[in-house]
Amino acid sequence: PDYEVFLNVSKTPNFSDDPTELNCRIANAQDTEANIRFTVSWYYRQRLRSDDVVRAELMAIMDADWTLQLGDRSRERTQNGEIIFSKKAVDTFSFRIQWTSENDRGDYFCVISAWSRHRNNSWVKSKDVTSASVSIFWATQDYTLTVEAVKLKPFFVAGHTFEMTCKVSSKNIKTPRYSVLITAEKPLADQSNPNGTTRIISLNQDSVVRLEDWTDQTRVDGVVLEKVQENExxxxxxxxxxxxxxxYRCVVTAWSPGGGGMWREAVNGLSNPIQIDFQMSGPVFNVSVHSDNPTVYQGEVADLWCIITAEGMALEQGILSKLFYL
Incomplete structure (x- = not known):
């Protein structure tokens, strides 16, 4: 039979993980008898910047009984449902990549084969017609991620609340989501953390919060990380x-949608540091008054306890004397 083959792109990817769909169509078929069957083969050729000739890779081939045989390039992804080969109509075969990767960029073409059935019911290939190739390509640009940490109010004294925001901006990432980790670099490193950096609390791309290395049991609820906006x-x-x-810094990871509903890590970013520094002209301490018996009658002895606690230092005798004097 005489016929032509045309290949067109019905879905073109603009980013990684976008779908790609190609349709291989039989046109102007003449002298086609009832005992003629058409099958398709799909091929991929990598694009190189040089003039080197690259051999085409077989993605899939259909036998005369319409059994699909997969090539090495597409076997695993087809079995996982990431690549789909189908017959849309009598004259149209389809090839679809659910989530296109950068490794899928290149040239594609199809071959339509005509098979004739003989009297013994066997099928013999009588003709091959190859389509022109189409190019699947999009310009890739480097991912960029900028993270800015901002202190919300001027600092203060011990016992007050510290607040800062992490503002994120990104480019060339399709529908990004962000995960955030708060770290602290302490002036004095301990043996368990020789580099002096502590992972405090994190929030993943699905807004699930997790305490990391925050082990102060008396302040279990002492740190909070929340999502204010998509990028804040x-x-x-x-x-x-x-x-x-x-x-204190914000460590941010940008994620983009991947295949099968999964998330793919795109790029990481680190914010500027925000410093917590206690400027003291003397000891920082708390004073409270306590009585074992808050109710007394006239003439009875009342014992009052003056309880003094100091932050970050031992209470020496000289300091105690000054505190009692105060």
Whole structure:
């Protein structure tokens, strides 16, 4: 039979993970008898910047009985449902990539084969017609991610609440989501954390919060990380102590949608540091009064306890004397 083959792109990807769909169509078929069957083969050829000739890779071939045989390039992804080969109509075969990757960029073409059935019911290939190739290509640009940490109010004294926001902006990432990690660099590193950096609290791309290395059992609820907007996050630390002094940063990861509803890590970014520094002209301490018996009658002895606690230092005798004098 005489016929022509045309290949067109019905879905063109503009980003990674966009779908791609190609249709291979039989046109102007003449002298086609009832005992003629058409099948398709799909091929991929990588594009190179040089003039080197690259051999085409077989993606799939259809036998005369319409059994699909997969090539090495597409076998695993087809079995996982990421690549679909189908017959849309009598004269149209389709090839679809559910989530196109950068490795899928290149040239594609199809071959339509005509098969004739003989008297013994066997099928023999009588003709091959190859389509012109089409190019699947989009310009890739480097992902960019900018993270800015902002202190919401001027700093203060121990015991107050510390607040900062993480503002995120990105480019060339399709529908990004962000995960945020708050870290602290303490002036004095301990043996368990020799580099001095502590992972405090994190929030993933699905807005699930997790305490990381925050182990202060008396302040389990002392840190909060929340999503304010799609690109803005707020960190709070309640009842700050002298030991909280250090440099605080936002570590942000941008994620883009991947295949099968999964998320793919795109790029990481680190914010500028925000410093917590307690400027003191003397000891920082708390004073409270306590009585074992708050109700007394006239003439009875009342015992009052003056309880003094100091932040970040030991109470020496000289300091105690000054405190009692105060």
């Amino acid at each position: 996050f707020r960190y709070r630390m309640y009842q700050t102590q002298i030991s909280d002094a250090g440099l």
